[in-house]
Amino acid sequence: MQKTLVNSIAFAIRHYRKAQNMSQEELANRSGLDRTYISGVERSVRNITLESLEQIITALRITPAVFFNLATRDNDNDVSNK
């Protein structure tokens, strides 16, 4: 099954957020985006723009290079993994 970019980015956001024990609400506040929107992005139901994505990456305190490196690894970032 083909993974879309939206799926990959969603996975990476959730991964780096949880790695810092950060809540969706905290990420929302830090990035200046809405909490329900962060929720939608992580569930791959939202098609985010580059500007908003950059705000999230910055809020995660990582660089775009680090972020996309994980996001575009082609090991399947499966939702079933804890």
Added chain:
Amino acid sequence: MQKTLVNSIAFAIRHYRKAQNMSQEELANRSGLDRTYISGVERSVRNITLESLEQIITALRITPAVFFNLATRDNDNDVSNK
């Protein structure tokens, strides 16, 4: 001066398009987007979404990993460089 993600992605798209001697029109046709839209994205005046970006990356016949690897290198992808 701070480079935005929009700038980096714009640079990478133009880079890989030109590397294949592909015109904006050809890239537009291959990606299913409008030629003037591609033009806007390459000039960083459009804030593209992930779905549109994925169409472009696919049309460039490269993987997201390869694409973002170039896009997020932090050597300044300066417009003044030929």
Added chain:
DNA sequence: TTGTGACTTCTAGTCCGTA
């Protein structure tokens, strides 16, 4: 072959709520 302004349609993103 590409840049640009102007435009309409559609969706990104917000804000309110419920479970």
Added chain:
DNA sequence: GTACGGACTAGAAGTCACA
């Protein structure tokens, strides 16, 4: 703490004529 819904506004998608 998160998912999900409805209603709304800002801004992206998508196209055209012309330089």
